[in-house]
Amino acid sequence: MDDALNAHLQAFVIDSNESLELRLVREIQDVDDEKTIFKPEMSHQVFGESETIFGYRDLKVKLYYSAGCLETYLGIDYTSKLKETTDQNVKADDVLQMLSNFLSSPVHYSLDSFFSSLVKDDTFVPAGELIQAHYVKGNNSTRKFEVYKAHMGDRNFKEYHKRMQTFILWYIDAANFLDVDDDQWHYFNMFERYVSASGSVRYATVGFATVYQYYAYPNHTRPRIAQVLILPPFQNIGLGAQLLRAIYADYIGRSEVKDITVEDPSPGFQRLRDYVDATNCSTLPSFQKHCLLQGFNKTMTIEARDNFKINKRQARRVYEILRLKVTNISNETEYRDYRLNVKRRLNIPLKREQRGLKNIELSSKVLNQGSEFGPEYYMEILEKEYRLLEEEYDKVIKRMENSAQL
Ligand SMILES: CC(C)(COP(=O)(O)OP(=O)(O)OC[C@H]1O[C@@H](n2cnc3c(N)ncnc32)[C@H](O)[C@@H]1OP(=O)(O)O)[C@@H](O)C(=O)NCCC(=O)NCCS
Known part of the structure; x- marks a missing residue:
């Protein structure tokens, strides 16, 4: 394909996340209000890994739902569409068909019919x-x-x-x-x-x-x-x-x-879960300051499970969040004790990995040579993991503090 033709076709490639407009419609006039549009975070399941749509200029894919019972409208708008050419074997994507495969029928393809269906929300x-x-x-x-x-x-x-x-x-x-x-x-x-x-x-x-x-x-x-x-x-x-x-x-x-x-869990949901669980557990006796500073223990697991159905792994995470919350990070010893405590936990899978590496014969050589898989490499990973974790914990603690002030 020559460069000019390639450039011509490139102009018809559109970001599917940009072109998709979602709306939850309460009243007919909502479809004229730009503020009611929201965008997808991803669209690869429908439009492929590249998240692009081919064959249109200024394409808008309009996927509207009635706000309550979710009657569905699908339509497209564009300023121009690529003309079908048999010689280059290129044609515009059939957007309505691609999307319809995933939607639950019946779908309204006419706005008038969608608007008429909004009345269903009165009885939904x-x-x-x-x-x-x-x-x-x-x-x-x-x-x-x-x-x-x-x-x-x-x-x-x-x-x-x-x-x-x-x-x-x-x-x-x-x-x-x-x-x-x-x-x-x-x-x-x-x-x-x-x-x-x-x-x-x-x-x-x-x-x-x-x-x-x-x-x-x-x-x-x-x-x-x-x-x-x-x-x-x-x-x-x-x-x-x-x-x-x-x-x-x-x-x-x-x-x-x-x-x-x-x-x-996605990072956003894990943060939300941490916030809810940490808030709940902060009311339990075993999660009070004097217990937290002595380290994670079995009573915490039992109390978290019996009162809030929190599993052991999450109970440990909650302990780390609440302990950070009560740790005076200006006190060098107290903060150092905290970091060591968390790093020891983070180190368990890393040690396993190191052992695994040792088991494959290569590893002894690799480790002795201080190559990229040597002890420094693991120390660095550990430090990075710890930093990221503390950042996440800080966000949860901030949310707890903000909501306590309300
Ligand atoms: C993850 C998800 C469920 C969170 O729902 P949500 O209703 O936004 O959750 P919340 O409002 O309780 O908390 C979200 C954020 O809003 C903040 N927030 C809550 N109330 C607030 C308020 N009144 N003012 C300002 N911020 C507020 C929270 O602190 C939190 O901030 P953070 O993300 O920086 O920690 C939602 O974003 C979502 O559905 N995401 C896409 C799908 C997904 O990831 N699902 C989870 C995995 S399956």
């Missing part, structure tokens, strides 16, 4: 049982949020969930749509309860979490939080933490539940 109510309600104070108003626990058998829930889970394409890496016929899944859904312009009470979809009931010997379960999503227009106002608290509250009183785990 969340499926399942209301398990938690709380308020968030804004500048001029107080907003009410509710969490419902639903089952696939609940009326209209399967269809709703299929529409809801399409959002994971844009926000959760490598997430799969669930097998909705597997009854080990528990569904926690969050909504904003609000009054519409016409005066009716409505529910707007905020986010959801799915939790799988794993078996634990001999007759226990170990719920594992698999997917958690708070939609972007609702992020950073504390709703993620509130959703997690609602999930905990549902499992904490149950004797058959051993502890709760999380599948491959």
